[in-house]
Amino acid sequence: MNETVILKNLSIKDGDNTLVSKVSMTVEKGEIFGLVGESGSGKTLTAKSIINLLPDNLKLTADEIQTAGKDLLTITKNERRAHIGNNVGYIPQNTVFYLHPMIKIKNQIGDGYIYHMKRSKSEALEKASMLFNKVGFDNPKNILNFYPWQLSGGMRQRVNIAMALMNDPKLIIADEPTTALDSTVQRQVMQLFEEINKDMGISILLISHDLGLVRHYSSSLAVMYAGQIVESGHTEEVFNNPKHPYTQLLNKIIPSLNIKKNELLPEIPGYVQDSGRDTESCLFIKRCPHAMEICSKCAEEHESNGHYYKCNLK
Ligand SMILES: Nc1ncnc2c1ncn2[C@@H]1O[C@H](COP(=O)(O)OP(=O)(O)OP(=O)(O)O)[C@@H](O)[C@H]1O
Numbered sequence: 001m002n003e004t005v006i007l008k009n010l011s012i013k014d015g016d017n018t019l020v021s022k023v024s025m026t027v028e029k030g031e032i033f034g035l036v037g038e039s040g041s042g043k044t045l046t047a048k049s050i051i052n053l054l055p056d057n058l059k060l061t062a063d064e065i066q067t068a069g070k071d072l073l074t075i076t077k078n079e080r081r082a083h084i085g086n087n088v089g090y091i092p093q094n095t096v097f098y099l100h101p102m103i104k105i106k107n108q109i110g111d112g113y114i115y116h117m118k119r120s121k122s123e124a125l126e127k128a129s130m131l132f133n134k135v136g137f138d139n140p141k142n143i144l145n146f147y148p149w150q151l152s153g154g155m156r157q158r159v160n161i162a163m164a165l166m167n168d169p170k171l172i173i174a175d176e177p178t179t180a181l182d183s184t185v186q187r188q189v190m191q192l193f194e195e196i197n198k199d200m201g202i203s204i205l206l207i208s209h210d211l212g213l214v215r216h217y218s219s220s221l222a223v224m225y226a227g228q229i230v231e232s233g234h235t236e237e238v239f240n241n242p243k244h245p246y247t248q249l250l251n252k253i254i255p256s257l258n259i260k261k262n263e264l265l266p267e268i269p270g271y272v273q274d275s276g277r278d279t280e281s282c283l284f285i286k287r288c289p290h291a292m293e294i295c296s297k298c299a300e301e302h303e304s305n306g307h308y309y310k311c312n313l314k
Pocket residue numbers: 014019037038039040041042043044045046055057058093209261274
């Protein structure tokens with residue numbers, strides 16, 4: 001099998017309100033796959049569906065959610081938890097607050113390893129020291145004795161990455177892993193992800209607002225808009241030949257999409273809507289410079305050589 005994630009027709013609802021609609025994507029083994037989109041477009045909810053962490057108030061439907069070789073829809077809740085714990089490392093959004101700030105790192109770094117891999121605490125600490133070395137700490141044993149609040153943002157993110165590596169995952173999902181960091185540290189952290197990907201063969205699902213960053217580090221990407229994927233394919237192909245007007249506009253405003261929900265995109269007037277996301281019509285219609293009459297009825301899907309887009313333009 002050559003895929004780490006296969007998602008087919010994932011939809012997520014909050015009661016009757018559709019938040020994510022018919023998302024399909026494939027992350028190949030050993031690649032860095034970028035998931036980009038404005039705030040509120042559904043990136044985090046899509047990622048959480050892949051690792052069985054969707055909030056309880058939301059309901060998902062899908063034809064397939066295959067993560068690290070198993071379709072989560074065909075196994076029990078307990079099997080899902082064990083499978084994800086053994087195979088996926090997760091770096092949630094806003095991880096500056098992920099570790100408990102008042103508990104020493106040595107007393108929380110190994111929890112998942114001890115639980116899922118059935119190891120002792122001393123084995124966990126040994127592994128953590130080895131990984132701290134790998135993520136660039138000169139004195140790993142010292143780091144174990146720190147409280148998270150004593151670390152800088154960049155150091156904390158390195159600890160989070162080491163933590164995500166504890167169970168030798170096949171996949172790491174990193175949700176906006178560099179958003180809170182300044183640009184030099186951002187580059188160092190991304191280089192670390194690149195190293196992990198190349199040296200250890202771990203697939204990475206990289207979620208980001210930052211199209212420039214995704215362009216630089218990912219080999220494939222998907223662009224989300226209002227709960228749908230509007231374009232996806234090999235990074236080079238999508239950037240050299242963007243088909244969807246949204247991607248074309250984003251392409252113009254590289255390097256950064258680092259804006260808050262409901263804030264205007266500089267060159268794309270209008271907002272990402274929160275409702276009506278399961279419509280057949282094009283969701284980008286109100287912001288699209290090329291909108292046609294047919295776009296209020298449907299949006300045609302195109303695919304050729306792995307390059308997908310959903311738009312009535314040919
Ligand atoms: N638990 C929830 N209950 C109801 N609605 C939710 C819940 N979590 C997220 N949403 C809504 O679902 C939509 C998608 O949210 P999601 O967090 O996936 O966006 P995102 O693309 O990750 O945004 P950001 O870039 O700001 O992190 C948003 O409109 C959000 O308000």
